[in-house]
Amino acid sequence: MTRLAVLGAGAVGRSVAELAAEYGYTVTALADSTSAAVAPDGVDVTAALADKAEGGALGDADPTDALTAEYDVLVEATPTTLGDAEPGFSHVRTALERDRDVVLANKGPVAERFADVRALEAESEGEVLFEATVGGAIPALATIDDLGPERVRAVRGVLNGTANFVLSRMAAEGLDYDHVLAEAQDLGVAEADPSFDVEGTDAALKCVILSNVLREADCDSVEELRERELTLADADVDGIRNVTGGALELAVNDGRTVRLIGEATREGVRVGPRLVPENGTLAVSGTRNIVEIDAEFSGGLAISGAGAGGEETASAVLSDVGRLG
Amino acid sequence: MTRLAVLGAGAVGRSVAELAAEYGYTVTALADSTSAAVAPDGVDVTAALADKAEGGALGDADPTDALTAEYDVLVEATPTTLGDAEPGFSHVRTALERDRDVVLANKGPVAERFADVRALEAESEGEVLFEATVGGAIPALATIDDLGPERVRAVRGVLNGTANFVLSRMAAEGLDYDHVLAEAQDLGVAEADPSFDVEGTDAALKCVILSNVLREADCDSVEELRERELTLADADVDGIRNVTGGALELAVNDGRTVRLIGEATREGVRVGPRLVPENGTLAVSGTRNIVEIDAEFSGGLAISGAGAGGEETASAVLSDVGRLG
Numbered sequence: 053m054t055r056l057a058v059l060g061a062g063a064v065g066r067s068v069a070e071l072a073a074e075y076g077y078t079v080t081a082l083a084d085s086t087s088a089a090v091a092p093d094g095v096d097v098t099a100a101l102a103d104k105a106e107g108g109a110l111g112d113a114d115p116t117d118a119l120t121a122e123y124d125v126l127v128e129a130t131p132t133t134l135g136d137a138e139p140g141f142s143h144v145r146t147a148l149e150r151d152r153d154v155v156l157a158n159k160g161p162v163a164e165r166f167a168d169v170r171a172l173e174a175e176s177e178g179e180v181l182f183e184a185t186v187g188g189a190i191p192a193l194a195t196i197d198d199l200g201p202e203r204v205r206a207v208r209g210v211l212n213g214t215a216n217f218v219l220s221r222m223a224a225e226g227l228d229y230d231h232v233l234a235e236a237q238d239l240g241v242a243e244a245d246p247s248f249d250v251e252g253t254d255a256a257l258k259c260v261i262l263s264n265v266l267r268e269a270d271c272d273s274v275e276e277l278r279e280r281e282l283t284l285a286d287a288d289v290d291g292i293r294n295v296t297g298g299a300l301e302l303a304v305n306d307g308r309t310v311r312l313i314g315e316a317t318r319e320g321v322r323v324g325p326r327l328v329p330e331n332g333t334l335a336v337s338g339t340r341n342i343v344e345i346d347a348e349f350s351g352g353l354a355i356s357g358a359g360a361g362g363e364e365t366a367s368a369v370l371s372d373v374g375r376l377g
Numbered sequence: 378m379t380r381l382a383v384l385g386a387g388a389v390g391r392s393v394a395e396l397a398a399e400y401g402y403t404v405t406a407l408a409d410s411t412s413a414a415v416a417p418d419g420v421d422v423t424a425a426l427a428d429k430a431e432g433g434a435l436g437d438a439d440p441t442d443a444l445t446a447e448y449d450v451l452v453e454a455t456p457t458t459l460g461d462a463e464p465g466f467s468h469v470r471t472a473l474e475r476d477r478d479v480v481l482a483n484k485g486p487v488a489e490r491f492a493d494v495r496a497l498e499a500e501s502e503g504e505v506l507f508e509a510t511v512g513g514a515i516p517a518l519a520t521i522d523d524l525g526p527e528r529v530r531a532v533r534g535v536l537n538g539t540a541n542f543v544l545s546r547m548a549a550e551g552l553d554y555d556h557v558l559a560e561a562q563d564l565g566v567a568e569a570d571p572s573f574d575v576e577g578t579d580a581a582l583k584c585v586i587l588s589n590v591l592r593e594a595d596c597d598s599v600e601e602l603r604e605r606e607l608t609l610a611d612a613d614v615d616g617i618r619n620v621t622g623g624a625l626e627l628a629v630n631d632g633r634t635v636r637l638i639g640e641a642t643r644e645g646v647r648v649g650p651r652l653v654p655e656n657g658t659l660a661v662s663g664t665r666n667i668v669e670i671d672a673e674f675s676g677g678l679a680i681s682g683a684g685a686g687g688e689e690t691a692s693a694v695l696s697d698v699g700r701l702g
Binding site: 074189194198199200347348351353356361363370371374 | 392396399400513514515516519520523524525528655656658672673674675676677678679680681682683686688689691692693695696699700
């Protein structure tokens with residue numbers, strides 16, 4: 053039975069741990085930033101999470117004990133960090149050096165240090181998958197892998213549910229940005245500090261990952277990939293803060309609306325508010341995400357689904373574990 | 378290098394043969410109903426198809442020679458037949474008895490004799506994949522496989538492009554069924570005898586395949602599957618012939634429209650014209666198809682794309698060949 057070590061006990065890590073048994077996997081370690089529960093025969097996930105919910109620790113082990121525990125797959129679900137992508141990157145390194153597989157929900161390592169991850173993977177018997185880093189439950193990377201990334205010309209879509217919620221409410225109700233953002237914060241759809249979402253950073257990270265996957269298909273070596281990889285700093289990013297209710301009203305009167313669209317090609321990454329047909333494929337509503345994959349021969353595919361949410365994102369993590377075989 | 382024997386030289390078989398080299402595969406046999414080109418080092422596909430286009434034969438071999446040729450994967454792209462699903466079923470049998478893999482574009486064997494196919498597969502080292510039988514280029518079965526079919530509760534969608542073209546034109550232009558059907562025939566979107574599409578048979582076959590995949594997840598043995606499998610005869614099917622322009626107009630005035638919706642669950646298969654929201658996910662236009670997958674945890678996914686077309690369907694066949702590993 054496949055054993056998982058889950059790093060991170062936020063919404064995604066918690067859901068992975070809670071759902072693992074449903075998928076036939078055992079959680080042998082579960083860690084947050086201050087403590088860990090480790091048990092070679094399986095952590096009592098319900099008890100550990102209950103202890104934490106009551107203000108206690110997940111268990112009596114240190115977080116680093118989870119990394120050295122017995123496991124087959126490391127699930128890295130700690131918060132995304134930029135730049136050196138630490139501590140997530142070091143977690144990936146440790147697991148690969150132990151010839152273990154890694155499934156990422158944390159975008160940092162593949163958005164900011166893609167070639168470093170691939171270099172470690174090349175030296176390891178372990179493999180790294182990262183479906184959950186792009187579009188939550190949407191199987192974007194699995195589909196690109198099946199189509200063959202070398203045949204994919206572009207990927208574009210709505211990749212941030214918070215920004216999409218704000219724009220679709222503004223358009224539907226004729227309300228202003230500040231009003232709808234406050235509403236989204238009340239509903240828990242937007243964070244107290246919403247800048248990561250509304251400034252386009254989150255969507256840009258996802259597009260950087262997608263572009264890296266496309267670029268990698270053209271590279272013969274990790275060295276070549278290192279020259280061609282993108283990071284967030286290479287992305288052309290514009291958020292939704294300057295989209296006015298008036299601009300949306302004009303668009304709607306013309307049968308169009310505005311969405312925060314991310315586009316990833318071999319050339320680069322662009323994220324910004326764009327006019328799209330009001331009834332078109334890209335005009336998903338609320339927190340829903342959509343990914344359009346433009347590939348040779350297949351005639352264009354669009355996949356929509358939940359772009360966030362603990363359980364939904366966990367389902368992508370657990371599908372990745374299954375794909376590891 | 379993976380060697381393909383392609384049976385069937387209609388739009389799909391032809392495209393599979395033409396695109397195989399792009400995917401790194403060699404075509405060692407290509408057959409239609411009267412002749413075959415067979416070459417262990419690779420058929421000259423362009424020349425064989427040119428000969429056929431000029432009214433000649435694909436090659437100097439008999440069609441049955443393709444079945445006994447050297448190949449790793451048999452691509453079964455002969456026309457779908459009902460009932461005993463012959464001759465497609467015997468082609469699958471021969472390949473599996475030789476421990477070869479099979480990729481189906483022909484719906485017959487998995488819609489009408491699903492348990493028989495699985496029984497042969499259980500005795501073989503070969504494997505059978507059939508993405509192209511459901512929704513053309515749309516990766517419905519690959520996604521269900523990744524989600525885990527045991528977690529999929531229902532699959533529904535628009536699964537026939539001809540019927541969808543007719544309904545969406547009727548709704549957009551206020552035209553009657555007979556008028557739009559004639560137009561579709563002129564455009565090559567509908568066949569001279571359109572009954573397979575407009576009566577819902579084609580959509581029902583796809584839903585039967587989907588339901589069989591869901592049912593199989595609950596079975597512990599091929600014997601159990603044999604008791605539970607569905608065939609076309611079990612489907613509840615209603616076509617679009619009785620949808621009037623007046624009914625569509627009423628729907629549109631109410632913010633809705635009509636689509637031929639197929640639904641596959643563990644309980645069974647239903648296909649018929651249904652009212653759907655005019656701007657909703659299921660109201661795709663023209664020949665586009667869409668598949669909604671309702672699964673535990675993932676929060677609902679929808680995949681739209683080209684449901685037919687030689688090249689598009691061939692891309693699903695060739696992705697299946699890749700998934701065989």
